[in-house]
Structure formats: C-alpha cells, structure tokens
Amino acid sequence: MFEDVLAFAALPLAAAIVFTGIHTWFGLQVLRRNVVFADLALAQVSALGATMAVVAGHAVQSAAGYAYTLIFTAVGALLLTASRGLARSVRQEAFIGVLYVVATAATVLVVDRSPQGAEHVKKMLVGGILSVTGDELVKFIILYSIIGVIHWLLRRPLLAAAGHADTPMDVGKIAFWDLVFYLSFGVVVTSSVATAGVLLVFCFLIVPALVGSLFSSHIGVALVIGWIAGAVASAAGIFGSFLLDAPTGAVTVVTFAAVLVVAGGIRAFITAPAAERGRNRQRGLHVGGLVLCLVLGLSGAWVIIAPAGDHPILAMIETATGIGPDRFMTARERADYLEAAAIERRHKGEIDRLYDRERQSRWQGDELTPDDIRRIGSMQQTLTEMGRGERFVMDYLRTRGRERERWYVGLPLAAIGFVAAATIARRARRAR
Amino acid sequence: MLVLVCLLGLSLIVQPAAAGSMRVVATTSDLASLAQAVTGDLAQVETIIPPAADPEAFEPRPSDLAKLKDASAVIRVGLGYDHWLDKLLSMHGDAAVNRGGAGYVDASVGIPLLEVKGSSVDPANRDGHAHGLANPHYWLDPANAGIITGAIAEAGIRVAPQATAKIIANRDGFLSRLKADLAEWEQLLVAHRAARLIAYHNTWPYFARHFRLNIVDVIEIKEGVAPSPARLAKLAATIREQKIRVIVHEPFEPEEASQLLARRTGAVVVKLAPSVGSVPAASDYLALFGYNVGTLARALSAASN
Numbered sequence: 001m002f003e004d005v006l007a008f009a010a011l012p013l014a015a016a017i018v019f020t021g022i023h024t025w026f027g028l029q030v031l032r033r034n035v036v037f038a039d040l041a042l043a044q045v046s047a048l049g050a051t052m053a054v055v056a057g058h059a060v061q062s063a064a065g066y067a068y069t070l071i072f073t074a075v076g077a078l079l080l081t082a083s084r085g086l087a088r089s090v091r092q093e094a095f096i097g098v099l100y101v102v103a104t105a106a107t108v109l110v111v112d113r114s115p116q117g118a119e120h121v122k123k124m125l126v127g128g129i130l131s132v133t134g135d136e137l138v139k140f141i142i143l144y145s146i147i148g149v150i151h152w153l154l155r156r157p158l159l160a161a162a163g164h165a166d167t168p169m170d171v172g173k174i175a176f177w178d179l180v181f182y183l184s185f186g187v188v189v190t191s192s193v194a195t196a197g198v199l200l201v202f203c204f205l206i207v208p209a210l211v212g213s214l215f216s217s218h219i220g221v222a223l224v225i226g227w228i229a230g231a232v233a234s235a236a237g238i239f240g241s242f243l244l245d246a247p248t249g250a251v252t253v254v255t256f257a258a259v260l261v262v263a264g265g266i267r268a269f270i271t272a273p274a275a276e277r278g279r280n281r282q283r284g285l286h287v288g289g290l291v292l293c294l295v296l297g298l299s300g301a302w303v304i305i306a307p308a309g310d311h312p313i314l315a316m317i318e319t320a321t322g323i324g325p326d327r328f329m330t331a332r333e334r335a336d337y338l339e340a341a342a343i344e345r346r347h348k349g350e351i352d353r354l355y356d357r358e359r360q361s362r363w364q365g366d367e368l369t370p371d372d373i374r375r376i377g378s379m380q381q382t383l384t385e386m387g388r389g390e391r392f393v394m395d396y397l398r399t400r401g402r403e404r405e406r407w408y409v410g411l412p413l414a415a416i417g418f419v420a421a422a423t424i425a426r427r428a429r430r431a432r
Numbered sequence: 433m434l435v436l437v438c439l440l441g442l443s444l445i446v447q448p449a450a451a452g453s454m455r456v457v458a459t460t461s462d463l464a465s466l467a468q469a470v471t472g473d474l475a476q477v478e479t480i481i482p483p484a485a486d487p488e489a490f491e492p493r494p495s496d497l498a499k500l501k502d503a504s505a506v507i508r509v510g511l512g513y514d515h516w517l518d519k520l521l522s523m524h525g526d527a528a529v530n531r532g533g534a535g536y537v538d539a540s541v542g543i544p545l546l547e548v549k550g551s552s553v554d555p556a557n558r559d560g561h562a563h564g565l566a567n568p569h570y571w572l573d574p575a576n577a578g579i580i581t582g583a584i585a586e587a588g589i590r591v592a593p594q595a596t597a598k599i600i601a602n603r604d605g606f607l608s609r610l611k612a613d614l615a616e617w618e619q620l621l622v623a624h625r626a627a628r629l630i631a632y633h634n635t636w637p638y639f640a641r642h643f644r645l646n647i648v649d650v651i652e653i654k655e656g657v658a659p660s661p662a663r664l665a666k667l668a669a670t671i672r673e674q675k676i677r678v679i680v681h682e683p684f685e686p687e688e689a690s691q692l693l694a695r696r697t698g699a700v701v702v703k704l705a706p707s708v709g710s711v712p713a714a715s716d717y718l719a720l721f722g723y724n725v726g727t728l729a730r731a732l733s734a735a736s737n
Contacts, residue, residue: 004665007696012661123686130661131688133695238661245662358546362637363626363646370575373544377566380548 005242008130012248013238015132015140019192019204020230022144025151026185027209028219028226032162034092038080039189039205041096042182043198044103045076046190047124051110060194073190076103077182081175127197130248136195143191147184154180159219200249203256204230211263215271233259286428290421297417303410307402314409325401328408337397344390347383354380454504454592457529459514460487461708462571463507463539463580465717469606470584474595475504481514483709486684488655492516500524503535504591507584510540513568534590539580543570546637569706573638574614574721578607613718617725618643624732630671630699631680632690635706639724648674651689659689671697677735678728682706702731 030038049072050060058064076099083095107124151158154177161177192201208230212222236259237252244251268280299313318324326334354376361368368376454475458464461483468477480496481487497520500506506521506529508514521530529535545566570576581603588599621643629640634650649670651659659667670676671693679701681690690701704724705714714720 004668004696005661008661008664008668008692126658128658128686128688130658130664131692241660242662242665245660247658247660249658355547359637362641363644367641367644370544373546377545377548381565384549 009238009242011132011134011137012129013235015129015137015195016204016234016238016252017231018137018140018144019196019201020208020227020234022148022188023192023201023204024208024212024223024226024230025148026188027205027207028212028222029158029162029181030185030205031209031213032159035080035096036206037093037096037100038182039185039202040198041080041100041103042073042076042186043124043189043193043201044100044107045079046073046186047193048072048103048107048110050190050194051107055110069190070187073186074183077179077186080182081178084178085171085175123197124193125198126247126249127193127195127200128249129196129200129252132195140191140195144188147188151184197249199253203233203253207233207256207260211260214263214267229259229263230256282431283428286424286431289424290428293417293421293424295417297414297421300410300413300415300417303402303406304414307406307410308399311402314413317409317413323409325398325405328401328404329397333397333400337394340390340393340397344387344394347387347390351380351383351387354383454588455502456505456507456588457499457503458507459517460509460571462717462720463509463584465708465720466571466577466581466606467505467507467584469717470581470599470603471588472598472602474588474592474598478503480517483707484684486682487513487707490514490516492520496520497523500526500529503529505529505535505537505584505587507537507539507587509568509571510538511545511565511568528591535587537583537587539583540568540570541583542579543576545570546641547634567634567637569635570638571717572636572706573642574610574617575642576638577610577717581606610718613722617721620725620729621645624729624736627678627732628674628676629678629680630667630676630693632685633682635682636680636704643725647680648676651679651693652685658686664689664693667693668696671699678702678731680704680728683710700731700735702727704728 026039030036046069049069050065052072053062053065053068054060056064056068058068060069079099080096083092083099086092086095157173157177158181161174161181189201189205192204196204208226209222211229212224212226215225216222233256234252237255238248240246240255241248241251269277269284271277272280295313299311302309303311303314326337329337358368358373358376453473454471456464456467456471456475456477457480458467458477459480461479461481464477464479467475471477478499480492480499481490500520501524503526506517508517518531524530527533531538547567548565571580585599585603589596592599625644626646628646628648629636630649630651631647632651633655636645636647639645640647649667651663651667653659653663671679676697677699679690679694679699681687681701681703683703683705687701693699694701703711704727705711705720708714708716708720711723713723
C-alpha cells in the first residue's frame, strides 16, 4: 500500500515541480506584461486546435494532431502580439478575455459534433496530472530545458519588451520579441494544459510568480522564491490529496492558494520593514477580530430569527462545547430523539445487509430469483423511506431544542459578538 | 382558392407518406434497438442520446424537442437516468406520450431492480449515479429484455391496435432469437463463473448478476469526479491481493485512472459497450451482448493462461 502511494505520488510530484520550474519564469514575465489571463487564452486556442484535430479524425498525440495544435497556438500568439498594439486606450486584458471566451465557445461548438465532446472539454479544465507517465515527464524536461535555455540567452530583450513604456525600444522590435515570447509560451502551455488542465496550469504560472514578486522586485530572486513556493505547494497538494482522499488537481489548486495566503501573511507580518510591520499586525488583528466577532454575532442573530434553518457556525460551537440542542429538549423529547436516531441507524444497517446479500448472490451460491430481488428492492425502499421519517422526527425535535436554545445560546452569542465588534471598530478608528 | 389548394398539396408532401407507420422515440439506443425489434417495419425508431456519448452527462437540445413532435410512442429508461425527458415532454404537451398516456413507456416498470436506494433524490447517495431510485443499467441483463419488450409491445398495441398480431409475432421472434443466443453467451462465460473484476463505473451489476461475475469494486465512485490517489492505491492493493486480472472500462469514460492501475498491477483494461452503438461492433441489442460476452470471455481466458 505505502509503495503504491509513493508510486502514485512520485511522478505527479516530479511533473508538478517541472511545471513550476518553467511556469514561474513565464509567470513573472506575464505579471510584468500585465497579461495574467494570456495563458488561459493561449491554452484554450491550442485546445481548439487539438479538438479540431480530433474531430478531423487524428489522435491528439499524432503528428497531425501536434501540427493542428501548433498552428492554432501560433495564430493565438500572433493575435496576442497584435492585441498589445490594439490596446492603446483600453487594457490589453480585455482583448485577451475576448480571445479566451471566443476560443472556448468555438471549442464547445466543435466538440458538440463529436460524441465524447463533453468529456474532452472537462479534461482540458481539470486535466489528469495523477496519471502522467515517465516518458511524458522526460519529454517535458527536454522541451522545457530547450525553451529555458533559449529564454536565458534572450532574457535581456525579452524582459525589455515585457517591461515598461519608458524603455527605448521601437514598436517593430517590441512586436518581434512579444511574438517570440507568446510562441514559446504557447508551446509550454499547450503541453502542460494537456496534462495538468487549465486550472492547475494557471496556478503553476501565477501563484509562485506572485509569491516571488511579493518578496523581491529582482527577477532572479523572485524566481528562486517562486520555485520554492511552487515546490512546497505541489508537494502539499499531492500528499494532501492522499490524506484527504480527494482529487489531486483540485486539492493542489487549493494548496497553491493557501501558500499564497501564508506568503502574504509572512510578507505583511514578519518580513516587512519594522514600521509597516507594526501597522500591518495591528490592522490584521483588528480586521480578523472584527470578522470573527461579526460572524459570531450574525450566527447568534440567525438562530434567533430562524431556529429551524441551517446553523453551520452554531453546529461547530455545539460540537466543540458539547452543548447541543438536545440539552434544551424535555426528557420526553430527548428520549424520542435518541430513539429516532437509533432506529435510523438500524434501518441503515439493514439496508446495507440486504445490499451485501444481493451482491454476494450475484456470483456466490444459488442465484436469487427475480421475485427475491424485487422483495429485497421493495424492503430497501421501504427502509429508506422509514429512515427518512425518523430523520424528519429528529429534525423536528432539534428545531424544538433550538427554539429554546436560541434564548440561552443565540442571544448571548449575538450580544457578545456585536458588542465586541463595535468595540474593535471603535478602537481601530481611534488607532487611525 | 388556388392558394388553399397549393397549401393542401404542400401539406400532403410534407406529411410522411406512409400513413400507417408509427414514429417511436426512445431515449437510449438500447431501448431503440428493442423497440425496433418489436415494431419491425411498422415503425420508424429514433434515439435521443447519441450512442457513443455518456448518457449520464447528456443534455438535450432543441432538435430533440423536434423529435418528440408527432411521436406515437416515447420509451424511456426511467429511474432518473433520463430525467430531462420530463421537461421535454411537458414542453411538448401531447398527452398521448406524456406520463399516463397510451404511448408512454417507462421501461423500468416491473424490472427486478438492483441497488435500490429510495424513491426520491437522495443527495447523499454513494453509488455514483446522480439521480434516482436504483441502479439504472438494467438493460444489461438480457433476461430483462422480455419485460422491456413486453412494455413496448403493449404500448404499440395501444397505439396501433390493428397491428397487434404483427407486434406479438415480432416480439416472439426476437425473444426466441435472444434465447438461442443467450444459451451460447452463457456457455462462453460459464468457465469464468465468479471471476473477479474491477469496473470503472458502476454500470455492470445486472450484467454481473446474469453471468455470475464478481465486480469487486468500482474506480469512479462519484460520477464525473476523478478518483483520488488514495483510492487508486487502495484499488491497486485490492487488485494484487485478490489477483484481479481485468479492469472493465466504458469507451466514453476518461481512461487515465484505469490505465494507471493497469500499468501498476499488470491487469488489462477491457473496453465493454454499456449501450448499443458504444462500439461499432455493438450494432444492436443482440450484437451488444455478443460483443461484450465475447470480449470479456477472451480477456478472462487470456488472463488465466
């Protein structure tokens, strides 16, 4: 089992780190160019190419498939290069957004003609980094090394073109270096999106670059910090998905966000200059306290207004303190509540027992007759409905308990929450 | 007057020429194939869900509403599998093919259902089907074809009583062909009784029950959500411990997880057709089983050698 876990985690982790390596570099440039969504647009245009290839009857991994994808990516790169020239009075991002939605819509229209279209579109979004193979990884490493070396050699003109309006560089040159940038970016994004999906690639690209930029404006330092942050987030995401037993791509996106939040916290509260740090800490305490007190106050008010509604915060407090609605039931109500819970558990057990019996009989012992199956089905259905009835009783009794609980718990909670929030707000204003 | 004559003439051309022929609409290709077998040349049968697509991710389009216009009978899987049909039918408005009408067939009525969970939508249900009452893949037990064709034949007779004899003869002919083939299929799989399999999606309980196979576990527990790595590791351990040699996979499902497990454990991925038309060889209901049974028997024999 442990060996399997390692085997399933090692390749995806290696792939995530390789992706972070190249994407952080591109991300830093993307941030400088202010074209954050260019990767989505390029990825979607290349996905449109891949989809056209599939509909035309070629495999995505065939030579024809690559040709389709590369031609579309090149067209996308040209359009992005042109969009900088077009964007005189508006932000370039607007054109990039249009390119993205048009490419997405075109992909939907194209896949609509093929039966497995929906699956294909979903795969582009979520990807399958978990199932990356060793061969694919080697290909990525070779491809990204070549692009990385080229970019290292051309870093000065590329960064100059990415940089600021006051750089003395004529329009033709800027357009040329933009095209070089978007073409290589397109090749990278096309290959990574096919494996990791649009959501995760966006994280690889933007989050480490953002973290790096938080701590340094020097691109080399930012790159190294970004790499470290990306590697930590990837490892946390992939091992987190094992621990939580949840899909890898989605968990990794969340851990990237968490790393960004933590990095923001470190920047604001620990590494900032002393004066700024003190101010940030105070402000952080005020805002955090205010939000917490308001949530508690609102949650208390909500249980007073609607005791029968959903009370997630109150439920958390109840679980933590052990003071639940059952404390506020009459002895009779509590007995009924516990009995209903016990009966519901019994019904569930019985449903599972019937299910197991039917499952075993599919291949073991005597076959059940159709009438046996019908009888089991009708018993399962009846038990499910009866269980639902017990749950209704429990909900009803819990509401009765909450109706009393609101005066003992909800009212103090609301009072304390709102008074504390008001105090913090007054203090914060005075501090300013 | 001239205009009126022209209009009349036009409407004669537009109307389908054969007045006696029925139009039957089935939500899936499996039901369409069974309906075609029962109605023979009496009806023109149309399918709503394209055969190679994932039926549980299907969304209807305007052209599907057009298909329901002037349909004499509508046949559905039921159990929430084709829940979108209710909306189409209520927009369509013809009482004869709506619930309770003479041409409305819910093919799940009377089927001995497996994995029954309840009678209404249960958000906490665990078997990967987003909707419904029980596992909906009941057409994959050939013994259920008798019940399904019975319901279709009854509706056909209600709609076109003059064709009663023909419909009954068609159905009897189909069932006797099925019976002959069934003996052959059972013979092919008898050596693999209680064979252990892993399936990608929980599509096969009816098939497994009929041919007495043991589907130990499924890869995708929640429809459309990729399995987590912890689950894959657990499945890999199960495959090794129980010496499972075959992973059953549907052609339209994402292949990565199944292939990954196969690479790690040495099991083979076998693509079976969950519906008529999912693979080219499964051209009708009988061919569907011919293909699935043949493919599975070959894979299991190769694995045991």
